[in-house]
Amino acid sequence: MSDRNFVLEVEDLGVSFDGFKAVDGFNFYLNRNSVHVIIGPNGAGKTTVLDLICGKTRATSGSIRFKDRELRGTREYKIVRLGVGRKFQNPSIYENLTVLENLELSHPTGRGVFGCLFFRRTPEIMGKCLEIAEQIGLADKLDTEGGILSHGQKQWLEIGMLLMQNPEVIMLDEPVAGMSVRERQETSQLIRKISQNRSVIVIEHDMEFVKEIADRVTVMHMGKVISEGSMETVQNDPKVIEVYIGH
Amino acid sequence: MIFFRTLFKTKGEAISFAVFVALIAIILPLALPIFRLNLVGKYLSYGFVAIGLVLLWGRCGILSLGQGVFFGLGGYCMAMFLKLEASDPVSTSIQTTPGIPDFMDWNQITQLPWFWEPFKSFTFASCAVFLLPGLIAFIIGWAMFRRRVGGVYFAIITQAIALILSLGIDGNQGFTGGRNGITDLKTLLGWDIRTTGAQYTLYFLCVFLLLASALLAKYIINTRFGRVLMAMRDREDRVRFSGYDVAMCRTFVFALAAMLSGLGGALFVLQVGFMSPSLVGIIPSIEMVIFTAVGGRLSVIGAILGCLIVNFGKTAFSEAYPDAWLYLMGGTFIAVVMFFPDGLAGILDKSGTLKAKLSTLGTGLMKKLKPAESAEKASAAVAEIPKTAEP
Known part of the structure; x- marks a missing residue:
């Protein structure tokens, strides 16, 4: 069922660690230019799904198709170069480098060894860095070292580093964890903005935040999908209510 | 001007580099007698290994305890050429088989082994000096970094390789000169390398190549590749998920460090006049790490000065208290690691x-x-x- 509208099709994906099935028979279809949120209780396997898609963990079964190309078994850096970006749960930026250098290092020009050695900062690259810095609200912090940014700014910087690569799919693992209310609002605006011309997968716990950003929601429990649809459909699904309130 | 800025980020850096050049290219040759200057030249040949370690260990966070392997390979390539030149049929006429190196004759070998043949050519030997270590490091590095071997495991494996190579050389006297090494080297393309004039020339050749290597390293550190090296050290996953081939970048820097070490080995042979397995194994490999650590593993000039200072200390101190030297060096290393990283x-x-x-x-x-x-x-x-x- 290859549909042109799906940028990413994950079918029957599974992985087991020493017999424990962390993800099992996972199906997931990502629409173009939309925000798809994955929610679920702790240990449901949400982060593992992202790890499987970006190649950090090797799947034991199933397929991951990105624009009709199989990603399973492809090396991480090649998946990135194809156009799938990944943000980690803890802000993962280069603390010793400035905001500008962080962004510049993420620019796709010259990612080979010799490309790096003979890399020159062209006006185009500089322009791109400024444009992204503007978008993530760090335009006045270009020369600030990454390490001394606030927690929220670090999260935005990492999103900016993904945007530099101009990927078609961006995966964000708990982007608003530890953020203030205002920072959350700005982040949800940022996510809405970046999803205008690319698809975003978000893992999140904060239901208010999910309501604000999600076009579609997938609920995971014990490595399986238990419900999928719009936020309202999912919220009224008895299975979901049981998982969250039951026991 | 852009090139200059890439080399030296601040005025201070440019000044400290100029002071260093003045020290090794002008002050030391004027101040020291040729015997001592020749020793400095020997220490500076370790400086090539130290530059490699700054890139590999300081900048990229990969500790190799086997850099002696590449120093040794480069040294042996040069020594083999010089030995063949010294073993012409006339001067070896008293041997059973004239025209082959003396240690082969002692081991009843009657024909030059195949892998010695190409070392009759100076062009081949001088290319092999850095290409052979580079190639071997590339293969080892690729095999390990592709499998994500790193940290202490990488250090142990490189140390094992150093042991294997030194034992291998030691145990095959007929082919390698064994424990004595390759000695009695006389001329380079007919030019006697043992005279005072030749020692001066070789010292300045060593200084020139060392400075060129130091500038290359400083250039690399200040390019995007230098930033990628540090980024891989601090945030490996982020680099990988920014689309960089981490294994390839690491392999490249490992091979580059090996090539520099090989060049240092060749200059060691030219200045000291012999090569032996005692310069290949675990102890010299660790010593070179200590030189780098003492001088400063993040600083190219610092690491080279580390080679000079520790070795001068070694010479001065071991003349007075030969037994205590190893303890002192070990203590220095521990102190540096604990208090002055x-x-x-x-x-x-x-x-x-x-x-x-x-x-x-x-x-x-x-x-x-x-x-x-x-x-x-x-x-x-x-x-x-x-x-x-x-x-």
């Missing part, structure tokens, strides 16, 4: 910043006491602060 260069860097702070404080105080005159003095004092800024 950035080595001497780091200490100088910090004291430079501290002095600057103190003198600004001093200027402020003096201004209050004696406004006009003291301010002049103070600003002169500030200008005199040695700029030792190395990142």
Whole structure:
């Protein structure tokens, strides 16, 4: 069922660690230019799904198709170069480098060894860095070292580093964890903005935040999908209510 | 100008480099007799390994305890060429088989082994000096980094390789000269390398190549590749998920460090006149790491100075107390790792910043006491602060 509208099709994906099935028979279809949120209780396997898609963990079964190309078994850096970006749960930026250098290092020009050695900062690259810095609200912090940014700014910087690569799919693992209310609002605006011309997968716990950003929601429990649809459909699904309130 | 900026980020860096050039290219040759200068040349040949370790260990966080392997390979390539030149049929006419190296004759070998044949060519030998270590490091590095072998496992494996190679050379006397090594080297393309004039020339050749290598390393550190090296050290996953081939970048820097080490080995042979397995194994490999650590593993110039200082210390101290030297060196290493992780260069860097702070404080105080005159003095004092800024 290859549909042109799906940028990413994950079918029957599974992985087991020493017999424990962390993800099992996972199906997931990502629409173009939309925000798809994955929610679920702790240990449901949400982060593992992202790890499987970006190649950090090797799947034991199933397929991951990105624009009709199989990603399973492809090396991480090649998946990135194809156009799938990944943000980690803890802000993962280069603390010793400035905001500008962080962004510049993420620019796709010259990612080979010799490309790096003979890399020159062209006006185009500089322009791109400024444009992204503007978008993530760090335009006045270009020369600030990454390490001394606030927690929220670090999260935005990492999103900016993904945007530099101009990927078609961006995966964000708990982007608003530890953020203030205002920072959350700005982040949800940022996510809405970046999803205008690319698809975003978000893992999140904060239901208010999910309501604000999600076009579609997938609920995971014990490595399986238990419900999928719009936020309202999912919220009224008895299975979901049981998982969250039951026991 | 852009190129110059890539080499030296600050004025302080350019000044400290100029001071260093003056030291090894002018002051030491004028101040020291040729015997001592030849020793300096020998220490500077370890400097090539140290430059490689700055890139590999300091910048990229990969500790190799087997750099002696590449130093040795480069040295042996040069020594084999020189030995073949010294073993012409006339001067070896008393051997059973004239025209082959003496140690082969002692081991009843009657024909030059196949892998010695190409070393009759100077072009081949001088290319092999850095290409062979580079190729071998590339293969080892690729095999390990592709499988994500790193940290302490990488250190142990490289150390094992150093042991294997030194034992292999040791145990095959007929082919390699065994424990004695390759000795009695005389001429390079007919030019006697044992004369005082030749030793001066070789010293300056060594200095020239060392400075060129140091500039290359400084250039690399300040390019995007240099930033990728540090980024891989601190945030490996982020680099990988920014689309970089981490394994390839690491392999490249490992191979580059090996090529520099090989060049150092060849210059060692030319200046010292022999090569032996004692320069290949675990102890020299660890010693080279210590030189780098003491001098400063983040600083190219610092690491080279580390080679000079530790080796001068070794010479002076072991002449007086031969038994205590190893303990002293081990103690120094522990002290550096525990208290000064950035080595001497780091200490100088910090004291430079501290002095600057103190003198600004001093200027402020003096201004209050004696406004006009003291301010002049103070600003002169500030200008005199040695700029030792190395990142």
